[in-house]
Amino acid sequence: MVTIAAMHGNSVPNSYVYVTEEGVARHHADGSVDALAWEDVVEVRVVGDTDSDILYILLDRGGQGCVVPRSATDTAFVARLRYLPDFDVDRLSAAVDAVPDDDVVVWRSPEPPPSFPDFEYD
Template sequence: MHGNSVPDTYVYVTEEGVTRHYADGSVEALAWEDVVEVRVGGVTESDILIVLLDRDGQACVVPRSATDATFLARLRYLPDFDLDRLREAFTAATPSYLVVWRSPDPPSPLPDLEYD
């Protein structure tokens, strides 16, 4: 009896963010509101990688093969995100990463609070 093979990774896209679950049990997740940069590259033998980064350098790596209309539509909500630039990056994808979007207004650091 042959079962269905289990994918190496699962990617979930919601209104709140993106989560990638790896076969080894590890998880990467970012809230959309925390995304300050999108990169494309890191080409593997079978896929192109899209990397979402927050201001602390935390990343969620999404294989292009795991993207769908929901993911692409959500990227368009990032301020001034250019889908044409993303498509161009897919065409020119190389092992190095190309920044296709940076937040025009990164979140400011939290103010120092004084406690009584």
């Protein structure tokens, strides 16, 4: 497990990010937690933050996810992203360097979403 703290100039970190083999979790100063298992990640986005930071947004099929500030990451986070199928680190780097105002999708799961159940109509 890797623990990364985002300090933003404060003596008390405003969030912690835990990266494990199972997933990623961001613990906020207010006690709330955003967490996502790696096996549930279907999309990775990058967006510029108002605090001049970059945010990595990891989403699951339901649109729930974990927002991770770049300032709260280290090489372990990016190294773990590389295990996602067909993840393109160059695309990630280009998006980070561009500091986008809007979300930029840098990766989507190559697996199709589960099919809808068969409905019978009268």
